[in-house]
Amino acid sequence: MSTAARTTWLRELIRKPYFWGVVAILALLLLNVLKDPNYLALTVNPTNGNLVGNVVDILRASAPILMIAVGMSLVIATGGIDLSVGSVMAVSGAVAMVFMKDAGQSGSLGVALGAIGLALLVSAILGVVNGVLVAYVGLQPFISTLIMMLAGRGIAKVITEGQNTSASNESFRWIANGFMFGLPVVFLIAIVIVIIVGLVVRRSALGLMIEAIGINPKASRMAGIKPSGLLMTVYILSAVLAGVAGIMSVGTVMTVDVSRTGYQMELDAILAVVIGGASLAGGKFSIGGAVVGALLIATLDKTIVFLGISSSATPAFKAIVIVVLCLLQSDRVRGWFVQRRRPPIVRPEPLPAEPKKQEVPA
Amino acid sequence: MAVQRRFTKILGLAAVGAISISLAACSSGGGESDSGGGSDELTTVGFVAVGPEGAWREANETNVQDTFTEDAGFDLKYAPATNLDQKSQIDAFTSFVDEGVDVILLSATEASGWEDSLKRAQEAEIPVILLDRGIEPDDTSLYVTRIAPDNVEVAKEVGAWAVEQFPDGGNYITLEGPAGVGVVNERNEGWNESVEGSKLVQVAAQTANWSAEEGKSVTETLLKANNNDVQMIFAQNDEMGLGAAQAVEEAGLKPGVDVKIATIDGTKAAMQALADGQLSYVHEYNPLFGETALDVVNKALEGDSVESYIIVPSEAFDSAEAAQAVLADRKY
Numbered sequence: 181m182s183t184a185a186r187t188t189w190l191r192e193l194i195r196k197p198y199f200w201g202v203v204a205i206l207a208l209l210l211l212n213v214l215k216d217p218n219y220l221a222l223t224v225n226p227t228n229g230n231l232v233g234n235v236v237d238i239l240r241a242s243a244p245i246l247m248i249a250v251g252m253s254l255v256i257a258t259g260g261i262d263l264s265v266g267s268v269m270a271v272s273g274a275v276a277m278v279f280m281k282d283a284g285q286s287g288s289l290g291v292a293l294g295a296i297g298l299a300l301l302v303s304a305i306l307g308v309v310n311g312v313l314v315a316y317v318g319l320q321p322f323i324s325t326l327i328m329m330l331a332g333r334g335i336a337k338v339i340t341e342g343q344n345t346s347a348s349n350e351s352f353r354w355i356a357n358g359f360m361f362g363l364p365v366v367f368l369i370a371i372v373i374v375i376i377v378g379l380v381v382r383r384s385a386l387g388l389m390i391e392a393i394g395i396n397p398k399a400s401r402m403a404g405i406k407p408s409g410l411l412m413t414v415y416i417l418s419a420v421l422a423g424v425a426g427i428m429s430v431g432t433v434m435t436v437d438v439s440r441t442g443y444q445m446e447l448d449a450i451l452a453v454v455i456g457g458a459s460l461a462g463g464k465f466s467i468g469g470a471v472v473g474a475l476l477i478a479t480l481d482k483t484i485v486f487l488g489i490s491s492s493a494t495p496a497f498k499a500i501v502i503v504v505l506c507l508l509q510s511d512r513v514r515g516w517f518v519q520r521r522r523p524p525i526v527r528p529e530p531l532p533a534e535p536k537k538q539e540v541p542a
Numbered sequence: 543m544a545v546q547r548r549f550t551k552i553l554g555l556a557a558v559g560a561i562s563i564s565l566a567a568c569s570s571g572g573g574e575s576d577s578g579g580g581s582d583e584l585t586t587v588g589f590v591a592v593g594p595e596g597a598w599r600e601a602n603e604t605n606v607q608d609t610f611t612e613d614a615g616f617d618l619k620y621a622p623a624t625n626l627d628q629k630s631q632i633d634a635f636t637s638f639v640d641e642g643v644d645v646i647l648l649s650a651t652e653a654s655g656w657e658d659s660l661k662r663a664q665e666a667e668i669p670v671i672l673l674d675r676g677i678e679p680d681d682t683s684l685y686v687t688r689i690a691p692d693n694v695e696v697a698k699e700v701g702a703w704a705v706e707q708f709p710d711g712g713n714y715i716t717l718e719g720p721a722g723v724g725v726v727n728e729r730n731e732g733w734n735e736s737v738e739g740s741k742l743v744q745v746a747a748q749t750a751n752w753s754a755e756e757g758k759s760v761t762e763t764l765l766k767a768n769n770n771d772v773q774m775i776f777a778q779n780d781e782m783g784l785g786a787a788q789a790v791e792e793a794g795l796k797p798g799v800d801v802k803i804a805t806i807d808g809t810k811a812a813m814q815a816l817a818d819g820q821l822s823y824v825h826e827y828n829p830l831f832g833e834t835a836l837d838v839v840n841k842a843l844e845g846d847s848v849e850s851y852i853i854v855p856s857e858a859f860d861s862a863e864a865a866q867a868v869l870a871d872r873k874y
């Protein structure tokens with residue numbers, strides 16, 4: 181009985197969309213441990229009591245991806261897509277840096293808060309533009325956010341006059357590089373924001389309504405859901421979260437690089453959401469899945485560097501990991517294995533593993 | 543149906559908007575040259591440029607624009623590429639040939655695929671001068687000359703400095719630009735030429751895509767992968783080096799003492815960092831060669847022969863004092 185219960189529990193777990201994402205993270209960590217047995221070791225910096233280690237670096241690197249992935253998962257749930265998050269990151273970073281530079285390098289907390297406020301405000305405005313184009317003008321999300329993706333980088337260049345701009349402000353720097361309770365501040369902030377967003381959308385009807393729009397906009401309208409307001413909310417939220425990601429991103433080096441900050445991050449975000457088990461066709465989302473996806477991407481990026489995979493082979497390595505993961509997630513592909521495995525199940529116990537082993541290399 | 547029609551209409555409007563914006567951009571670009579007016583006295587120069595790419599490019603192209611002024615007897619038509627796209631450069635090049643400008647200056651975003659365009663210019667007897675970037679295959683009969691600082695030479699000097707700094711050897715990391723770019727290959731080639739046979743050991747080479755943020759993130763991980771046993775970092779541009787310096791500091795090491803960082807480019811930010819002791823060596827990759835270009839243009843128009851490759855001299859800075867001395871009037 182207990183084994184049967186355990187297998188159903190295991191089957192449930194495997195069916196969870198982000199299960200394979202977690203497996204992939206563990207596999208990548210294992211790969212690193214094979215290279216260096218001390219990979220997972222955490223040490224405490226004696227001078228300030230902060231944790232130091234590769235895992236801490238991964239958590240820190242995952243923070244901006246977490247932000248945009250959560251925003252993206254809501255947008256994708258409505259059946260849309262937000263290609264502009266990377267550019268919004270650049271704009272937000274540019275606004276913050278230029279504001280602090282013009283404030284005369286005073287480095288006070290007030291200046292940092294002003295910079296953050298202004299950056300988030302500008303991001304929200306870009307989100308409003310996306311939202312209006314999608315919800316009221318009725319343009320396809322792909323097109324409207326593509327426009328913003330191209331325009332955003334241009335806006336960032338105008339703001340910084342085409343230069344990479346740096347500023348110094350200890351409070352702002354602390355957000356991306358500081359530690360609290362021994363953990364990186366940037367990761368704590370990201371997790372708090374993710375939890376808040378998760379609670380708001382799942383504890384209220386908001387999440388259901390967002391999914392309803394994605395499943396069938398007409399039916400949801402007839403059921404009394406106003407899609408325009410919800411779409412606006414979702415695009416604004418995505419842009420604001422991208423703004424937060426931009427602040428985290430430029431904060432690490434206190435420099436905004438208008439052509440590189442947030443470059444192709446929209447792809448990372450979409451990937452994180454897909455790894456988390458959401459469908460690009462819309463209609464469902466999983467905040468937990470997006471978190472797993474974001475952590476996986478950060479782990480993957482760090483693993484590539486740690487293993488010393490040569491620069492030219494990096495994209496291929498990344499692609500292989502992700503293709504394998506998507507294959508594992510696909511019900512149909514798993515179905516093939518299940519079908520071929522079925523005959524041995526009738527037989528006594530020791531055999532089931534063997535046929536599987538034969539199938540895998542094929 | 544009605545919805546669909548409305549949608550098409552809106553798309554159309556959007557397209558018209560986009561076109562009018564790009565037209566406006568064109569006309570504002572052309573505006574400067576139109577004010578030149580009498581092309582009888584002025585020499586028209588078409589500048590097929592790269593456009594916004596970073597501080598170095600900005601300094602380079604502003605310098606060219608500031609040199610070929612009307613006062614100097616030139617009417618410069620500046621055509622930056624849209625989003626570093628070669629297609630837009632070829633279009634601009636072709637229209638300069640059709641227009642019949644006197645000289646074309648070309649900074650190619652991509653090295654290959656220029657033969658046909660260059661042949662057309664040759665048939666129209668328009669001399670072409672390459673600025674900074676070379677072409678592939680390098681057929682010197684198709685252009686007058688290439689004016690550029692020499693990446694291989696610059697990287698070789700950085701390597702020589704590193705070998706001299708570490709006579710007893712040491713571990714080093716290379717932070718590269720994006721894989722496959724010509725500049726990256728040339729800078730690696732020059733560096734390797736100097737370092738080969740020395741006791742320096744390369745423990746890792748990774749791309750950080752010319753960016754400070756990635757430079758920091760990559761260095762952070764590479765330091766951990768090597769248990770902080772790294773004595774030197776060769777960053778192929780300033781930005782990555784500046785990022786690396788921050789990672790070194792966060793790892794509890796002292797840049798300049800525990801880990802020496804060498805970079806190429808020589809932007810103002812890097813000079814500041816060198817003066818502050820964050821970086822140990824900065825080799826300039828001199829962007830200011832407008833004057834040389836002016837000289838060559840005049841020679842080409844008079845039919846004088848010019849060498850097929852003119853190397854722009856670049857300076858090396860290896861101490862805080864040297865950086866301090868030039869910091870005040872650094873242009874880029």
